[in-house]
Amino acid sequence: MTDHAVSTDDRSELELLSFRVGEQEYSVDIMSVREIRGWTRATPLPHSEPYVRGVINLRGAVLPIIDLSCRLGIGATETTERNVIIVVQMEGQSIGLLVDAVSDILSIPRSELQAPPDILSDAAHSFVRALTVVEGRMLRILDLHSVYPQREGNAA
Amino acid sequence: MSDPMAEIRASFFIECEELLEALQDGLAAMDGGDTDAETINICFRAVHSMKGGAGAFGLEALVRFAHRYETVMDEIRAGRLAPDRDAMMLFFRAADVLSDIVRASRDGEHIDEAEVESVLGQLEALAGGAPEEDEEEVADFQPMGLAIDLDSTPEAPTDEPWTIRFVPHAELFSSGNEPQHLLRALAALGEAQIVCRQDDLPPLDGLDPEAPYLAWEISLDTDKGEAEIREVFDFVDGICTLEVSGGPRGPELPPLPDLSDLPGTIDDASAPAGPAAAPPGPDGTARRITLSEPAGDTAGDEPAPADPLQTPGGKAPEPAGSPAAPPTGSAAPGDRADGSGAGGGAGGGEARQAQAAAQTKPTVRVDLERVDRLVNLVGELVINQAMLSQSVQEAGIPSNSPVSQGLEEFMQLTRDIQDSVMMIRAQPVKSLFQRMSRIVREASAAVDKRVRLKTEGEATEVDKTVIERLADPLTHMIRNAVDHGLESGEKRRAAGKPEEGVVTLTAAHRSGRVVIEVADDGGGINRPRVRQIAEEKGLVPEGLSMTDSEIDNLLFMPGFSTASQISDLSGRGVGMDVVRSSIQELGGRITIASEPGVGTTFSISLPLTLAVLDGMVVRAGGETLVVPLGAIVETLSLADEEIRSIGPGRNVLHIRDAFVPLLDLAVELDYRGPLESYDGSVVLLIQQEDGARAALVVDSIEEQRQVVIKGLQDSYGHVPGIAAATILGDGQIALILDPVDLMSNVAGRSRGAVPSLDLAG
Numbered sequence: 001m002t003d004h005a006v007s008t009d010d011r012s013e014l015e016l017l018s019f020r021v022g023e024q025e026y027s028v029d030i031m032s033v034r035e036i037r038g039w040t041r042a043t044p045l046p047h048s049e050p051y052v053r054g055v056i057n058l059r060g061a062v063l064p065i066i067d068l069s070c071r072l073g074i075g076a077t078e079t080t081e082r083n084v085i086i087v088v089q090m091e092g093q094s095i096g097l098l099v100d101a102v103s104d105i106l107s108i109p110r111s112e113l114q115a116p117p118d119i120l121s122d123a124a125h126s127f128v129r130a131l132t133v134v135e136g137r138m139l140r141i142l143d144l145h146s147v148y149p150q151r152e153g154n155a156a
Numbered sequence: 157m158s159d160p161m162a163e164i165r166a167s168f169f170i171e172c173e174e175l176l177e178a179l180q181d182g183l184a185a186m187d188g189g190d191t192d193a194e195t196i197n198i199c200f201r202a203v204h205s206m207k208g209g210a211g212a213f214g215l216e217a218l219v220r221f222a223h224r225y226e227t228v229m230d231e232i233r234a235g236r237l238a239p240d241r242d243a244m245m246l247f248f249r250a251a252d253v254l255s256d257i258v259r260a261s262r263d264g265e266h267i268d269e270a271e272v273e274s275v276l277g278q279l280e281a282l283a284g285g286a287p288e289e290d291e292e293e294v295a296d297f298q299p300m301g302l303a304i305d306l307d308s309t310p311e312a313p314t315d316e317p318w319t320i321r322f323v324p325h326a327e328l329f330s331s332g333n334e335p336q337h338l339l340r341a342l343a344a345l346g347e348a349q350i351v352c353r354q355d356d357l358p359p360l361d362g363l364d365p366e367a368p369y370l371a372w373e374i375s376l377d378t379d380k381g382e383a384e385i386r387e388v389f390d391f392v393d394g395i396c397t398l399e400v401s402g403g404p405r406g407p408e409l410p411p412l413p414d415l416s417d418l419p420g421t422i423d424d425a426s427a428p429a430g431p432a433a434a435p436p437g438p439d440g441t442a443r444r445i446t447l448s449e450p451a452g453d454t455a456g457d458e459p460a461p462a463d464p465l466q467t468p469g470g471k472a473p474e475p476a477g478s479p480a481a482p483p484t485g486s487a488a489p490g491d492r493a494d495g496s497g498a499g500g501g502a503g504g505g506e507a508r509q510a511q512a513a514a515q516t517k518p519t520v521r522v523d524l525e526r527v528d529r530l531v532n533l534v535g536e537l538v539i540n541q542a543m544l545s546q547s548v549q550e551a552g553i554p555s556n557s558p559v560s561q562g563l564e565e566f567m568q569l570t571r572d573i574q575d576s577v578m579m580i581r582a583q584p585v586k587s588l589f590q591r592m593s594r595i596v597r598e599a600s601a602a603v604d605k606r607v608r609l610k611t612e613g614e615a616t617e618v619d620k621t622v623i624e625r626l627a628d629p630l631t632h633m634i635r636n637a638v639d640h641g642l643e644s645g646e647k648r649r650a651a652g653k654p655e656e657g658v659v660t661l662t663a664a665h666r667s668g669r670v671v672i673e674v675a676d677d678g679g680g681i682n683r684p685r686v687r688q689i690a691e692e693k694g695l696v697p698e699g700l701s702m703t704d705s706e707i708d709n710l711l712f713m714p715g716f717s718t719a720s721q722i723s724d725l726s727g728r729g730v731g732m733d734v735v736r737s738s739i740q741e742l743g744g745r746i747t748i749a750s751e752p753g754v755g756t757t758f759s760i761s762l763p764l765t766l767a768v769l770d771g772m773v774v775r776a777g778g779e780t781l782v783v784p785l786g787a788i789v790e791t792l793s794l795a796d797e798e799i800r801s802i803g804p805g806r807n808v809l810h811i812r813d814a815f816v817p818l819l820d821l822a823v824e825l826d827y828r829g830p831l832e833s834y835d836g837s838v839v840l841l842i843q844q845e846d847g848a849r850a851a852l853v854v855d856s857i858e859e860q861r862q863v864v865i866k867g868l869q870d871s872y873g874h875v876p877g878i879a880a881a882t883i884l885g886d887g888q889i890a891l892i893l894d895p896v897d898l899m900s901n902v903a904g905r906s907r908g909a910v911p912s913l914d915l916a917g
Contacts, residue, residue: 043889044779045868046825047876055872057883060536064872093871 022074039083065096175202323371327395346378535864542885582617599638606656616663629735641676675757681750708748773858777827780890787895796835809851
């Protein structure tokens with residue numbers, strides 16, 4: 001989709017939805033966000049990865065929920081009513097991202113995006129597509145591709 | 157919408173599919189020894205109708221092939237050729253080629269000329285005649301030209317003229333036919349003198365504008381035979397009185413008797429209008445839903461050829477309006493083209509459909525998307541109704557109150573609606589089976605074995621999606637049966653079997669599922685060989701003790717192929733493992749039964765529909781799950797003394813002198829650890845098709861209800877032991893258990909050393 005290139009000479013702006021995961025601030029391209037909804041209990045899927053929280057009913061559709069904090073290696077989220085599910089869509093497939101809170105909508109010039117430094121030991125490294133600085137804070141732009149669960153069904 | 161021709165063309169191809177099916181049916185009936193005139197006629201008409209339509213669309217390859225095919229078939233129809241085995245094989249092959257050409261024409265693909273020519277050559281050899289060249293004429297036809305115009309160009313008149321008396325019935329007009337086209341087609345056969353008889357015409361004030369009064373007498377000077385003359389009237393067979401007399405070998409025949417009771421359900425049937433009353437153009441044709449109700453289809457599809465106001469002009473004896481208009485001799489191509497506008501062609505189409513549908517029930521063609529939308533909506537309705545019931549229950553309304561009783565009725569209705577909607581999607585497996593007969597023919601030719609396909613239960617109805625997705629695995633299984641299952645002719649003779657092998661394809665409904673079986677009467681699975689290969693390929697450790705059924709199931713292992721040489725047919729690297737996984741994706745399972753020297757049977761068991769399921773709602777480890785009702789044999793409550801331990805963490809249930817593995821559902825699904833004691837637990841006894849049983853421990857049984865299946869595949873992927881998900885009355889998602897998958901996973905784990913042997917599915 002829009003994720004393919006982070007070019008520094010592009011003057012156009014990227015609109016991002018930023019949210020909090022644990023103590024860290026992340027964001028996704030707002031074009032991939034379908035809706036934001038409150039936390040409802042998910043039905044756990046047996047034998048799934050720990051970061052797959054289960055599935056919820058999104059108006060008749062089955063929506064898998066990814067615990068983003070767990071996925072990013074920050075630790076499983078203790079869910080309360082204040083947690084938020086961001087429904088994102090990529091390549092026709094929807095998933096819900098469980099986050100702590102949604103913070104803001106930001107317009108960032110593409111020229112201010114930086115590729116993440118190549119630190120192999122960083123577990124969350126591959127999940128971050130780019131970095132930028134907003135009001136002195138570091139904002140991570142999530143790479144949705146890598147967040148998506150591996151499709152077991154396709155391999156079998 | 158934008159291009160009416162494209163839509164007409166599309167509906168022509170849909171019609172072709174139906175005609176091909178009718179042709180296959182007819183051929184199969186003939187092959188089965190049913191060679192009466194009507195069966196042969198059905199085949200002939202199917203080919204002829206395709207030829208006609210194809211001519212209208214300028215599909216030359218199709219016309220050319222269909223024409224020669226039809227010519228040979230006519231030989232059989234006329235009794236000059238016996239439909240022996242070789243002829244039938246050729247006819248089948250020709251039908252296959254014909255369907256290839258239809259498909260190639262539809263998709264604009266390349267036609268395999270060599271194959272076409274070879275079959276054409278054989279057809280001609282069979283007919284024993286020189287190839288006819290006249291069919292090339294069709295190219296310059298306008299689209300929508302009437303089919304029957306195409307047959308031949310006028311030739312030098314010989315012998316004495318034929319006398320043809322043609323009296324249209326009211327149905328002829330109400331089904332959108334047009335005498336003028338017939339007369340022109342007739343005139344194209346030779347020198348025609350056409351006289352319109354108005355003897356029956358009442359005075360104007362006594363005239364019923366919708367009743368036919370006109371008759372035509374034609375004196376036709378042609379070298380064509382009676383059959384060709386009658387062929388012109390093929391589409392109006394039974395809805396007119398036709399007498400053909402005179403001619404070179406002119407015994408007078410009685411009027412064609414059959415089909416005369418075609419239901420004429422339309423009141424606005426046209427008057428016996430002459431050519432002045434040409435029907436409106438193609439935009440008058442509604443094509444979204446094609447009613448193929450015999451004759452009645454004109455109501456929806458096309459205005460009747462004339463409205464009463466035009467009738468006087470039509471019946472007036474002026475030469476211009478009279479059907480005698482084509483003066484003498486042949487009708488020029490241009491003449492034919494403008495006369496037979498869109499309406500004429502469509503009329504021919506309706507007649508064709510009416511013929512095809514004459515013996516079947518009225519049907520409606522609907523866009524599949526609409527049906528799917530309806531299915532989805534009904535699914536939502538079911539969920540909604542469940543939520544409503546739950547709220548009513550929670551509100552503490554007594555069950556004898558009008559609200560509860562009304563709700564009860566509502567539930568019943570919902571269920572009925574759901575069943576009916578599901579029936580819309582259901583289709584007989586016949587079309588699938590017909591495709592398989594082609595596979596058998598091709599496969600048997602490729603390996604040079606004589607094979608006959610027997611089919612049973614063709615009328616069994618299955619969800620359309622299931623049918624579509626079953627085609628590939630079934631093709632593979634049929635090929636396997638022909639290639640590996642059946643022995644060679646010599647071996648069969650040596651074993652005292654008839655040389656011709658039989659592959660039997662059956663479909664049947666069995667306890668809420670559809671069971672499709674592919675059986676061959678071959679040598680059965682060579683188990684030592686299978687085992688040896690599996691060991692050679694390192695699929696199983698050597699010397700492992702295996703039961704017969706475990707050895708049979710080795711066939712489903714990836715990378716397994718018994719044929720030591722890769723034959724022409726199978727062995728393309730796609731094995732039974734792929735067949736099994738595609739069946740499993742449909743929620744089905746496949747089992748093998750084989751007896752040495754007698755044959756092998758593969759059984760596929762499939763759910764009737766992919767949309768709803770009767771399930772038992774249970775709780776396990778704090779989660780709600782749905783167990784398909786079909787899998788549950790009985791439910792019971794456990795007593796400690798019934799449980800026997802057979803190893804660390806392995807228990808069996810002792811029930812009526814049998815031992816059944818005991819599985820704690822919550823443990824299997826990783827919801828919690830094993831319990832200290834299972835005393836008093838609720839147990840579901842589940843059983844697979846092959847009889848393997850297991851006892852599932854659950855916390856409690858909630859209720860029994862119908863659930864709407866929501867696939868997990870698309871949104872998440874395959875979850876072991878889980879078939880799908882559903883939405884319960886409280887809006888929560890519950891997972892639907894796949895007991896067989898669960899059992900086979902457990903079986904695999906329990907053996908530990910050979911995890912790849914979990915093949916019981």
